[in-house]
Amino acid sequence: MPVVPATREAEAEGSLEPRSLREEPAPDDVAVETAEEAKEPAEADITVLCRDVFSKMATYLTGELTATSEDYELLENMNKLTSLKYLEMKDIAINIGRNLKDLNQKYAGLQPYLDQVNQAAYKLDSCSKKLGAKYKKLEKR
Secondary structure, three states, X not given: OOXXXXXXXXXXXXXXXXXXXXXXXXXXXXXXXXXXXXXXXXHHHHHHHHHHHHHHHHHHHHHHHHHXXXXXXXXXXXXXXXXXXXXXXXXXXXXXXXXXXXXXXHHHHHHHHHHHXXXXXXXXXXXXXXXXXXXXXXXXX
16 A cells, blocks of 8 residues: 655655654644653662751851850940940049039139129229220310
């Protein structure tokens, strides 16, 4: 029995087998990749890999915890230093308050004398104005 081409295109190409039997993919067909079956590693390999992962995870977590612990120690030291600085500033503020109180008491003790100096300055000023006026008067004559 003679083989008849399945389509005119096949006939034009010179192929005698139907299009579906040819190995060329049709333009509308999507290329399909073949996949290999996933193989599980041997039991000994899994054990070694698990130990390696756990060892590395333990190292990582130890490093993280150490860093966190050191951060807290640093914060603790900073808090202690800050507390000491605040105590020093408190002592300085107390000394400044005490000195200001002493100065205010001394100023209050000197106040009567300052008032006398002010009164004498006003009297001296009025006397100098009178003297200046008399001098001008005498000068005009």
